[in-house]
Amino acid sequence: MVRDLLKSAAYVTLDDDAARRSLEEDPCNQLKALSDQAKDSALPVVIDEVQRLPELTFALKRIVDQDNRRGHFVLTGSADIFTSGKAYDSLAGRVTTLTLRPFSTAEIYRAAPCRILDAVAADPKNPLPLLPKPRSYDRPEIIDLVVRGGFPEMRQLPDRDRMGRSSNYVDSIIERDVVATASHFPTPKR
Known part of the structure; x- marks a missing residue:
C-alpha cells in the first residue's frame, strides 16, 4: 500500500x-x-x-x-519490531507509529466521515442536524459484516477460505505474541 x-x-x-x-x-x-x-x-x-x-x-x-x-x-511491516524485543533501539522521540486497523463498517460501505467534532464546533448546542443520518442495517447485513470482518484481502474470499485464513491468522498472532510476551517474564519456580 x-x-x-x-x-x-x-x-x-x-x-x-x-x-x-x-x-x-x-x-x-x-x-x-x-x-x-x-x-x-x-x-x-x-x-x-x-x-x-x-x-x-x-x-x-x-x-x-x-x-x-x-x-x-x-x-513498514507486518509486525511491530519495537514489541519483539529484538530491536537494538526504541527510536524513542524519533519515530511515530501508525497502526493500520481493519476496515470499519463506514469504510466498507465507503461512507463519508462522520465529522462529529466539526459539527459540535459549528453548533455546540445542537450539532445533531449537522451530522449525517446513520445508515440502517438489517440482520443479514450485520451478520455478514461480523463474519467477513474488516481485513480487505479476506473480505472477498469464499466462506471456507476466509474461515481457514482467519483461523491461521489468530493462531499465528497467539503463537507469536504469547511467546514474545512470555519471554519477558521470569519462569515461575516450583
Missing part, C-alpha cells in the same frame, strides 16, 4: 534477500547512501518488512541523530 500511495526516493523491501544481506553487512553506510540519495528530492526512503531486520534501528538512530529531517524514513 505504501509503495502504491507514497512517492518515495527509494523503496527497499527486506523480503529481497540481496537487499537484506546488504543491509545486514553494513547497515549504517547502506542506509546513509539511501538517505543521501533522498536528500535532494525531500522524499522519504521506504523500508518495507523492517521486522525482518530489527537490528536496523541502531543505524537508523545514528543517521536520524545526524540529520533529523521529518519523514526521513518510512518503515
